[in-house]
Amino acid sequence: MTFLSGLRDRLREGLKRSQEHLASGLAAVLAPERPIDDALYEELEELLLAADLGATLAADFTNRAREEVMFGTVTRADQLRPLFRRFLADTLQPAAQPLDLDHRPAVVLMLGVNGAGKTTTAAKLAAALSGSGKRVLLAAADTFRAAAIEQLQRWGERIDVPVIHQAAGSDPAAVVFDAVKAATARGVDALIVDTAGRLHTKANLMSELAKLKRVIERQLPGAPHESLMVMDAPTGQNGFAQARVFHETIGLSGVVLTKLDGTAKGGIVVRIVRELKVPVKLIGVGERVDDLQTFDAETFVDALLPVQ
Amino acid sequence: MLDSLSTRLQSIFDRLGGRGRLTEENIQEALREVRVALLEADVNFKVVRAFIDRVREKAVGQDVLRSLTPAQHVVKVVHDELVELLGGSGHRLTPAPHPPTVIMLIGLQGSGKTTTAAKLARWYTKQGQHPLLAAADTNRPAAQDQLQTLGGELGVPVVGGPGQTPLAICRQAREDAAARGLTPLILDTAGRLHIDEALLAELAAIRKEVLPHHVLLVLDAMTGQDAVTVADRFNKAVGVDAVILTKLDGDARGGAALSVRSVTGRPIAFAGIGEKTDALEPFHPDRLASRILGMGDVLSLVERAQEGVDQTKAEELVRKLREDAFTLDDFRDQLRQVRQLGPLDQVLGMLPFGKMLRAAPKDLTAESTDLGRFEAIIGSMTPDERRSPEVINGSRRARIARGSGTTVQDVNRLLKQYAQMRKMLKQLKGMEGKLRLPIPRG
Numbered sequence: 001m002t003f004l005s006g007l008r009d010r011l012r013e014g015l016k017r018s019q020e021h022l023a024s025g026l027a028a029v030l031a032p033e034r035p036i037d038d039a040l041y042e043e044l045e046e047l048l049l050a051a052d053l054g055a056t057l058a059a060d061f062t063n064r065a066r067e068e069v070m071f072g073t074v075t076r077a078d079q080l081r082p083l084f085r086r087f088l089a090d091t092l093q094p095a096a097q098p099l100d101l102d103h104r105p106a107v108v109l110m111l112g113v114n115g116a117g118k119t120t121t122a123a124k125l126a127a128a129l130s131g132s133g134k135r136v137l138l139a140a141a142d143t144f145r146a147a148a149i150e151q152l153q154r155w156g157e158r159i160d161v162p163v164i165h166q167a168a169g170s171d172p173a174a175v176v177f178d179a180v181k182a183a184t185a186r187g188v189d190a191l192i193v194d195t196a197g198r199l200h201t202k203a204n205l206m207s208e209l210a211k212l213k214r215v216i217e218r219q220l221p222g223a224p225h226e227s228l229m230v231m232d233a234p235t236g237q238n239g240f241a242q243a244r245v246f247h248e249t250i251g252l253s254g255v256v257l258t259k260l261d262g263t264a265k266g267g268i269v270v271r272i273v274r275e276l277k278v279p280v281k282l283i284g285v286g287e288r289v290d291d292l293q294t295f296d297a298e299t300f301v302d303a304l305l306p307v308q
Numbered sequence: 309m310l311d312s313l314s315t316r317l318q319s320i321f322d323r324l325g326g327r328g329r330l331t332e333e334n335i336q337e338a339l340r341e342v343r344v345a346l347l348e349a350d351v352n353f354k355v356v357r358a359f360i361d362r363v364r365e366k367a368v369g370q371d372v373l374r375s376l377t378p379a380q381h382v383v384k385v386v387h388d389e390l391v392e393l394l395g396g397s398g399h400r401l402t403p404a405p406h407p408p409t410v411i412m413l414i415g416l417q418g419s420g421k422t423t424t425a426a427k428l429a430r431w432y433t434k435q436g437q438h439p440l441l442a443a444a445d446t447n448r449p450a451a452q453d454q455l456q457t458l459g460g461e462l463g464v465p466v467v468g469g470p471g472q473t474p475l476a477i478c479r480q481a482r483e484d485a486a487a488r489g490l491t492p493l494i495l496d497t498a499g500r501l502h503i504d505e506a507l508l509a510e511l512a513a514i515r516k517e518v519l520p521h522h523v524l525l526v527l528d529a530m531t532g533q534d535a536v537t538v539a540d541r542f543n544k545a546v547g548v549d550a551v552i553l554t555k556l557d558g559d560a561r562g563g564a565a566l567s568v569r570s571v572t573g574r575p576i577a578f579a580g581i582g583e584k585t586d587a588l589e590p591f592h593p594d595r596l597a598s599r600i601l602g603m604g605d606v607l608s609l610v611e612r613a614q615e616g617v618d619q620t621k622a623e624e625l626v627r628k629l630r631e632d633a634f635t636l637d638d639f640r641d642q643l644r645q646v647r648q649l650g651p652l653d654q655v656l657g658m659l660p661f662g663k664m665l666r667a668a669p670k671d672l673t674a675e676s677t678d679l680g681r682f683e684a685i686i687g688s689m690t691p692d693e694r695r696s697p698e699v700i701n702g703s704r705r706a707r708i709a710r711g712s713g714t715t716v717q718d719v720n721r722l723l724k725q726y727a728q729m730r731k732m733l734k735q736l737k738g739m740e741g742k743l744r745l746p747i748p749r750g
């Protein structure tokens with residue numbers, strides 16, 4: 001995905017801030033002369049917990065480290081960081097997959113819980129595509145939240161991308177239907193559909209989402225080509241339940257992890273990738289239009305276990 | 309998954325051979341389970357560590373209450389300790405001696421500030437007050453329109469437009485509120501990161517000049533470990549007087565609340581339980597404690613039922629849950645109550661094992677259930693059929709369909725949904741027994 005390249009430095013800069021407070025902690029934990037004992041394992045486990053990996057995964061990785069020490073592959077504390085780094089990178093590597101946009105129109109469905117960053121991500125992605133010379137259309141299928149349509153329209157004006165919309169409170173399926181029709185008729189390269197936030201526990205809203213997908217499929221076999229769950233990095237363990245239910249209902253093609261410009265690490269995606277095999281495709285690192293980046297496992301792991 | 313903390317602890321103590329007194333040794337393993345439960349509930353790991361130490365200190369040496377098993381006793385100690393840490397009996401926002409009372413909402417992006425501002429406006433309107441909303445988020449596209457729309461729906465005036473600074477909007481709003489005799493004044497601010505010094509300074513400036521009486525941190529209940537950092541930074545930079553926990557209508561356990569309490573010492577005032585403006589309730593520490601421990605929220609359900617339907621119906625509902633005496637008549641009552649109680653999934657979410665709610669019949673929501681048709685079908689049944697639906701065979705189905713002007717498929721659909729509902733209640737009941745949930749006698 002060349003259209004997003006060149007932003008890596010910004011990402012690093014964003015991630016650096018979140019590393020700062022942890023860096024000193026890790027340096028102290030992994031001082032080379034420090035004996036490898038229970039206290040050390042405990043501190044390492046806590047580093048993973050602090051990043052929202054969850055109790056099970058944190059214990060699992062720590063136990064694997066114990067095994068390596070037992071087998072003698074690791075003898076010094078400062079060798080543990082590369083070890084953990086490898087565990088995490090091995091888990092996440094398959095997750096670094098590009099967006100599948102080789103279709104005309106390529107249809108991207110943005111979904112997720114309330115306030116995660118769907119609308120902003122839809123706009124950022126539209127801007128990135130349009131900036132790389134593609135013709136893009138946005139669809140305002142959040143007809144529920146107050147002024148959600150206006151929000152996307154403002155973005156549309158700002159980035160000069162047309163927004164298909166209807167009145168507030170109208171049927172999102174009708175908006176989506178119109179949008180696919182318009183995308184096909186105008187021969188655009190990509191259609192990005194912004195949907196209303198919904199908690200995965202609300203059965204009626206989940207079936208509404210399934211219906212939106214069916215409407216797209218029926219008009220354009222093979223679409224949507226991307227169904228992206230947007231989740232913000234501060235999300236804790238509930239993120240897994242979200243991903244599981246959205247995946248069961250819709251079949252996710254990927255996750256977008258937003259708000260990585262804060263201090264939260266978004267470690268719950270490690271579990272999502274490992275157990276659901278859903279890749280992380282994009283990350284959001286700010287509120288500005290160019291604060292979108294492709295997911296890179298190495299960079300992400302470095303943020304989880306910062307280099308001293 | 310249905311394995312609650314209580315049952316897990318029970319099996320530990322069963323293995324240890326339930327002794328009458330809690331000792332350092334025999335609660336060690338139990339406390340490990342408690343630790344995992346708290347971590348899974350998103351309580352910050354440092355807070356968990358301190359919490360476990362406190363519980364150990366309290367529990368060791370205690371004699372197990374005669375009415376409880378050792379596992380239940382540990383759960384009780386943990387639960388009581390959680391309730392205490394979460395703020396005892398709850399917190400109310402006191403009105404200012406000289407109106408307007410000024411409430412300022414701050415927090416991360418997307419946490420629910422604007423929605424909560426509108427919810428609070430509605431809350432105070434219902435109490436006979438006349439609030440004023442100030443739209444001081446000049447950053448997010450259409451954030452002011454969002455509050456304008458919500459205010460419009462509620463009939464609450466909203467001030468603040470494009471081209472003004474947030475400070476100017478808040479300052480002006482305070483003057484307006486005083487001049488128009490409106491209180492409380494609710495200030496909605498833009499979301500910002502807790503590490504964005506410039507934007508935090510902006511909030512501090514508003515606080516200093518507009519002098520809000522209550523600065524409320526709006527926090528998403530799904531927040532993980534980062535909640536401590538967020539709360540700490542906002543508290544240090546701006547000052548936090550109380551917290552509002554949003555999006556508790558999902559199945560997040562809400563352990564972040566405990567983290568925030570621990571680092572700021574500030575109480576939690578309200579809980580957001582839905583997207584609509586009526587989905588706000590006072591915060592109940594005991595319920596969140598049960599929820600963090602995965603013990604459901606039966607009290608909330610009962611209270612909501614009492615607000616939404618008449619008292620006897622609410623008690624009936626709880627009794628049916630207990631006794632598994634759920635007939636088609638009850639089913640019809642349930643369908644009618646769905647409208648008053650809110651969407652069924654939300655009601656069920658308050659029961660123990662919120663995860664069960666995904667077993668809820670998908671169509672059984674206020675929006676999609678054809679209540680009229682179902683009522684007609686049940687109306688065409690004999691009292692016998694309503695009490696014991698198993699007797700409804702093919703020919704009876706045809707008769708009922710004819711009598712109600714529906715089709716046999718409709719009748720089948722209703723019976724299927726009823727069976728699903730009943731099965732679910734049965735499972736709930738089975739678990740409820742194990743947990744000894746504090747359901748008042750009906």
Ligand SMILES: Nc1nc2c(ncn2[C@@H]2O[C@H](COP(=O)(O)OP(=O)(O)O)[C@@H](O)[C@H]2O)c(=O)[nH]1
Nearest residue numbers: 115116117118119120258259284285286417418
């Ligand atoms: N700091 C930061 N804020 C973000 C990011 N993505 C979205 N936001 C903000 O989060 C809030 C909610 O975003 P929005 O797109 O409206 O979420 P939606 O409800 O899922 O559509 C807005 O204030 C956005 O500006 C990000 O990557 N970083």
Ligand SMILES: Nc1nc2c(ncn2[C@@H]2O[C@H](COP(=O)(O)OP(=O)(O)O)[C@@H](O)[C@H]2O)c(=O)[nH]1
Nearest residue numbers: 114115418419420421422423555580581582583
């Ligand atoms: N389910 C649920 N959604 C909520 C709740 N509170 C707010 N929201 C939703 O969360 C999203 C972000 O809310 P908003 O008020 O715009 O957040 P802000 O960026 O902090 O002002 C919107 O989609 C709201 O409808 C709640 O208690 N439950």
Ligand SMILES: [Mg+2]
Nearest residue numbers: 118119142148
């Ligand atoms: Mg949106």
Ligand SMILES: [Mg+2]
Nearest residue numbers: 421422445451
């Ligand atoms: Mg807002």
